[in-house]
Amino acid sequence: MPSGTDERQRELFERAADFARESLNDDIPGRNRDGVFDRAAWKLCAEFGLLKMAIPDEGESMPRLSDLIAVMEGLGYGSDDQGLLFSLNAHLWTTMVPLVLYGTQEQRERYLPGLADGTLIGxxxxxxxxxxxxxxxxxxxxxxxxxxxxxxxxxxxxxxxxxxxxxxxxxxxxxxxxxxxxxxxxxxxxxxxxxxxxxxxxxxxxxxxxxxxxxxxxxxxxxxxxxxxxxRGSWVFESAMEYERGSILAACLGVMRRQVEKAVQHARRRQQFGEPIGKFQAVSHRIAEMKVRLDAARALVQRIGVLKDEGKDATLEAAVAKLYVSEAYVQSSLDAVRLQGAKGYLSANAESWQLRDAVGSLLYSGTSDIQHNIIARELGL
Ligand SMILES: Cc1cc2nc3c(=O)[nH]c(=O)nc-3n(C[C@H](O)[C@H](O)[C@H](O)COP(=O)(O)OP(=O)(O)OC[C@H]3O[C@@H](n4cnc5c(N)ncnc54)[C@H](O)[C@@H]3O)c2cc1C
CATH class of the missing domain: 2.40.110.10 (Butyryl-CoA Dehydrogenase, subunit A, domain 2)
Structure with a gap:
């Protein structure tokens, strides 16, 4: 985690990454090939404590978003099951958070316990x-x-x-x-x-x-x-979208971080023309760009956590984060394929499915065009 992140979030990130490495990586190539959703892994994520983090602490009205973002980044760093993490995100931001913010006491009591312990999927x-x-x-x-x-x-x-x-x-x-x-x-x-x-x-x-x-x-x-x-359903929808746009790509930051690390290792090891490919500026600069994108993307997502934890509106900032991070994620995933050469193009290798996973981020929670429209509108245009 970057130096700006506080100790508590660094710890959450590490714990989530360890949990994901151990529990969420079972046969990802096979499940990706066959399109299998893993309900048992969902339950494990609930038992790990992820979903109950959407329920505010005693005396608070909102969940601590910065903590959730740190955990999501850790899960994305530890596991390549982006389909599972994406589904968990949809459940958190568009079912649990709206219930927390708009549900009656009766609705919350009826549904939140099951949504938090993994028995109900939203x-x-x-x-x-x-x-x-x-x-x-x-x-x-x-x-x-x-x-x-x-x-x-x-x-x-x-x-x-x-x-x-x-x-x-x-x-x-x-x-x-x-x-x-x-x-x-x-x-x-x-x-x-x-x-x-x-x-x-x-x-x-x-x-x-x-x-x-x-x-x-x-x-x-x-x-x-x-x-x-x-x-007044548009109020519910807009607030769910504010949380979702700002936070749904936190897990992808973990993937982008792994991509940078793997790219560096590969560029040091892979020899062509008698030297490591990392010695070619075209290659080293490509990896430098991946690192810049990662750090910028992370800062934009963490800003949403800070704003929401302070109880502030983040409509503009969430659209900025969604737009930048999704485009950066696709670009870095494409660069990761390029750096591996033909190996990265094979379906069994992570680079190929990371790129396919990343493309979805240009569409869900509002396409990039729609994020541009929101940003322009929020700027008064
Ligand atoms: C992986 C994934 C998960 C999803 N999950 C959910 C879900 O859980 N629940 C749910 O309700 N939906 C979900 N969606 C649907 C998603 O919200 C829509 O795909 C998205 O809103 C775009 O709508 P559309 O696909 O109909 O494209 P369209 O709206 O038809 O857009 C087609 C093209 O036109 C552009 N366009 C449209 N209007 C404008 C405009 N005003 N200005 C500029 N460009 C414009 C778009 O950017 C796009 O390039 C999901 C989609 C994906 C890919």
């Missing part, structure tokens, strides 16, 4: 086939039912953990014409009649994360399923 369902970046154009409706509650109808897609989740935060509109003001968030248990899920999609990267579709047909939920207030 998912966030906002994207639809015709509403991706333009999320508030969603067509999934919430129609008040005569005897109370709501009927949900519509389709959500590209939902992380949908095929394996137990609890979904589903966004639907009470009034399509009202845009963001019609959106309402609902806590929906996966076995609710009228909710169907697809099997896991086959995808390019993050293959150990289970992504799928959710179909809602006359899916009745009680009034007590509303998270936050009716018509």
């Amino acid at each position: 998912a966030n369902a906002s994207t639809e086939p015709e509403a991706g970046s333009d999320v508030y154009a969603m067509k999934t409706t919430a129609r008040p039912a005569d005897g109370g509650g709501y009927f949900l109808d519509g389709t959500k897609t590209y939902i992380t953990s949908a095929p394996v989740a137990d609890l979904l935060v589903i966004y639907a509109t009470l009034d399509e014409k009202a845009g963001p003001l019609g959106i309402t968030a609902f806590l929906v248990e996966a076995d609710t009649p009228g909710l169907e899920r697809s099997p896991a999609f086959d995808k390019m990267g993050l293959r150990t994360a289970a992504m799928g579709r959710v179909d809602l047909r006359q899916c009745w939920v009680p009034d007590s399923a509303v998270l936050g207030r009716p018509g």
